Amino acid sequence: MDNKSGCFLFKCGGKKNKHVVESSENKIETSSALVKQSIEGDAYDYDLVVIGGGSGGLAAAKEATALGAKACVFDYVKPTPIGTKWGLGGTCVNVGCIPKKLMHQAALLGEAVEDAKAYGWQIPDAENVKHDWAAMREAVQNHIKSVNWVTRVELRDKKVEYINGYATFKDAHTLTATTKQGERTVTGKYILIAVGGRPRYPEIPGAVEYGITSDDLFSLENAPGKTLVVGAGYIGLECAGFLNGLGFDATVMVRSVLLRGFDQQMAKIIEDSMTNKGVKFLHRCLPKSVKKLPDNKLEVEWSNDKGESFTDTFDTLLLAVGRRALTKELNLENAGVVTVQDKIDAVNEQTNVPNVFAVGDVLLGKPELTPVAIHAGKLLARRLFGNSTLQMDYQNVATTVFTPLEYGCVGLSEEAAIEKYGADNIEVYHAYYKPTEFFIPQKPIAYCYLKVVASLEGDQKVLGMHIIGPQAGEMIQGFAAAVKCNLTMTTLMQTVGIHPTVAEEFTRVNITKRSGKDPNPQSCCS
Numbered sequence: 414m415d416n417k418s419g420c421f422l423f424k425c426g427g428k429k430n431k432h433v434v435e436s437s438e439n440k441i442e443t444s445s446a447l448v449k450q451s452i453e454g455d456a457y458d459y460d461l462v463v464i465g466g467g468s469g470g471l472a473a474a475k476e477a478t479a480l481g482a483k484a485c486v487f488d489y490v491k492p493t494p495i496g497t498k499w500g501l502g503g504t505c506v507n508v509g510c511i512p513k514k515l516m517h518q519a520a521l522l523g524e525a526v527e528d529a530k531a532y533g534w535q536i537p538d539a540e541n542v543k544h545d546w547a548a549m550r551e552a553v554q555n556h557i558k559s560v561n562w563v564t565r566v567e568l569r570d571k572k573v574e575y576i577n578g579y580a581t582f583k584d585a586h587t588l589t590a591t592t593k594q595g596e597r598t599v600t601g602k603y604i605l606i607a608v609g610g611r612p613r614y615p616e617i618p619g620a621v622e623y624g625i626t627s628d629d630l631f632s633l634e635n636a637p638g639k640t641l642v643v644g645a646g647y648i649g650l651e652c653a654g655f656l657n658g659l660g661f662d663a664t665v666m667v668r669s670v671l672l673r674g675f676d677q678q679m680a681k682i683i684e685d686s687m688t689n690k691g692v693k694f695l696h697r698c699l700p701k702s703v704k705k706l707p708d709n710k711l712e713v714e715w716s717n718d719k720g721e722s723f724t725d726t727f728d729t730l731l732l733a734v735g736r737r738a739l740t741k742e743l744n745l746e747n748a749g750v751v752t753v754q755d756k757i758d759a760v761n762e763q764t765n766v767p768n769v770f771a772v773g774d775v776l777l778g779k780p781e782l783t784p785v786a787i788h789a790g791k792l793l794a795r796r797l798f799g800n801s802t803l804q805m806d807y808q809n810v811a812t813t814v815f816t817p818l819e820y821g822c823v824g825l826s827e828e829a830a831i832e833k834y835g836a837d838n839i840e841v842y843h844a845y846y847k848p849t850e851f852f853i854p855q856k857p858i859a860y861c862y863l864k865v866v867a868s869l870e871g872d873q874k875v876l877g878m879h880i881i882g883p884q885a886g887e888m889i890q891g892f893a894a895a896v897k898c899n900l901t902m903t904t905l906m907q908t909v910g911i912h913p914t915v916a917e918e919f920t921r922v923n924i925t926k927r928s929g930k931d932p933n934p935q936s937c938c939s
């Protein structure tokens with residue numbers, strides 16, 4: 414051990430690596446255990462073996478090799494029940510954020526075609542403007558394939574070995590997978606579990622045979638037509654939102670509330686805005702069965718909380734009832750890694766087995782978001798192979814729901830702030846606002862709303878920021894940095910806005926809910 418630098422030096426995969434002694438007890442134990450293995454002369458094929466070539470796994474592997482480590486990534490996609498499969502890159506690139514955002518954009522463009530007429534654009538035959546699902550699907554899928562290709566090239570350039578096989582544990586340092594070239598077994602000093610998750614199916618007759626999930630939707634051959642979306646989380650609402658925007662009849666079946674865990678006043682405004690655009694909601698309902706009719710339509714039966722039953726026919730049943738972490742398939746018992754409800758309860762990304770780590774959607778109680786997986790993966794690689802001690806901060810991670818009106822937020826919801834600090838100790842500032850682009854053509858402002866949840870103490874530290882409106886995702890990103898820097902209401906109110914933007918509305922907010930004053934805008938430029 415080099416006492417001055419506080420680093421252990423040990424040999425692995427033919428290279429010398431530094432492992433920084435972390436301040437926590439946990440980390441010191443890890444280092445000691447690994448040094449012991451090294452002293453005993455264990456040699457591993459790789460410094461880091463990653464299971465899962467998605468957002469978190471790829472980020473960690475690339476960072477590891479950039480720091481001089483030897484790394485490989487196992488990635489394999491099991492086809493969906495209807496046979497959909499995809500390439501390297503994980504959920505975000507293939508069946509998540511990217512195709513979702515592109516289809517969200519397609520829906521916004523449909524609205525823009527309408528708006529353009531009010532600005533003098535002459536669109537011949539405007540009433541007959543139609544959307545071509547097949548053309549959009551092809552463009553989206555072509556983009557995805559190009560990303561798959563670039564990802565493979567990048568891995569080669571960065572000297573990360575890509576193994577196209579489904580990996581399982583033989584022991585805490587050994588993984589095995591069946592590949593096209595045959596059985597492949599590799600050993601690693603550190604193993605990173607970054608296997609993400611896949612959609613769940615409700616346990617009702619016909620769900621797996623006739624239902625599809627977000628894993629199938631973005632590459633669906635035929636236009637989905639009249640669609641029943643089961644589930645009112647991020648995925649259910651976003652998919653229903655863009656399907657409706659593309660001109661399809663979309664209904665959302667809600668088990669309890671929309672966007673559970675989010676600020677419920679904001680969730681209600683999202684529901685109202687989607688309803689205003691034509692999405693239908695079935696509240697407090699659960700699906701019972703689905704069967705295929707001779708004309709290929711799907712007959713879905715459901716019941717409400719009063720026990721009443723209903724049926725209707727749909728062209729597509731989209732199941733968006735949450736996701737399951739892919740841990741059961743890993744033979745984790747061979748490594749001694751324990752799970753909690755299929756997820757991994759890691760401390761600083763380290764599992765109960767010192768050399769086995771986890772990042773991304775597979776982690777228990779962490780936000781299931783791409784940038785979270787990437788950030789955690791990079792920081793972990795820097796701690797393992799660089800001199801870093803920086804830990805991932807999972808607090809105040811901003812997120813946006815694209816419905817297609819966007820809801821961006823960071824920090825605590827009003828409910829969570831009340832629960833944590835008490836209603837008497839927080840102040841909620843709020844406002845409805847009218848984006849300039851909503852004047853031509855005239856659009857309702859009922860859905861353009863923001864709120865800032867702040868502490869009542871001193872300069873009023875901002876605890877949460879929420880905004881619904883166009884480009885909310887772009888706005889909340891910058892405010893998230895301010896919240897991380899302990900933004901206060903005093904500072905926010907002293908910040909000069911950029912006019913005419915939507916983001917400036919955050920700098921103008923001054924009405925508290927407690928005051929009972931009207932939060933509606935007085936004029937366009939007040």
Ligand code: FAD
Nearest residue numbers: 465467468469489503504509510580609773774781782783
């Ligand atoms: P993944 O990206 O899921 O990668 C895991 C990889 O491991 C997969 O390729 C999987 O096939 C593979 N794998 C699993 N088991 C094995 C095994 N045993 N052997 C080999 N390979 C294996 N997040 C956002 O931040 N913004 C968004 O707008 C957004 N939109 C989304 C929309 C949808 C429809 C969905 C489904 C998700 C969305 N997300 C979004 C969430 C985001 O996609 C995930 O948080 C992110 O992809 C998680 O990354 P990961 O590395 O944990 O896992």
Ligand code: NAP
Nearest residue numbers: 615644645646647648649668669673733734735736781813
């Ligand atoms: P989710 O947000 O957990 O939503 C699941 C929904 O399904 C909830 O409304 C839930 O209702 C409902 N549900 C669960 N079981 C059901 C059943 N048996 N029958 C009927 N309804 C049922 O999950 P998700 O939408 O699949 O999203 C997963 C994760 O992906 C999210 O947490 C998010 O982190 C990530 N994601 C992010 C984005 C983004 O950043 N824009 C977009 C998409 C996904 P209850 O509330 O009653 O449980």
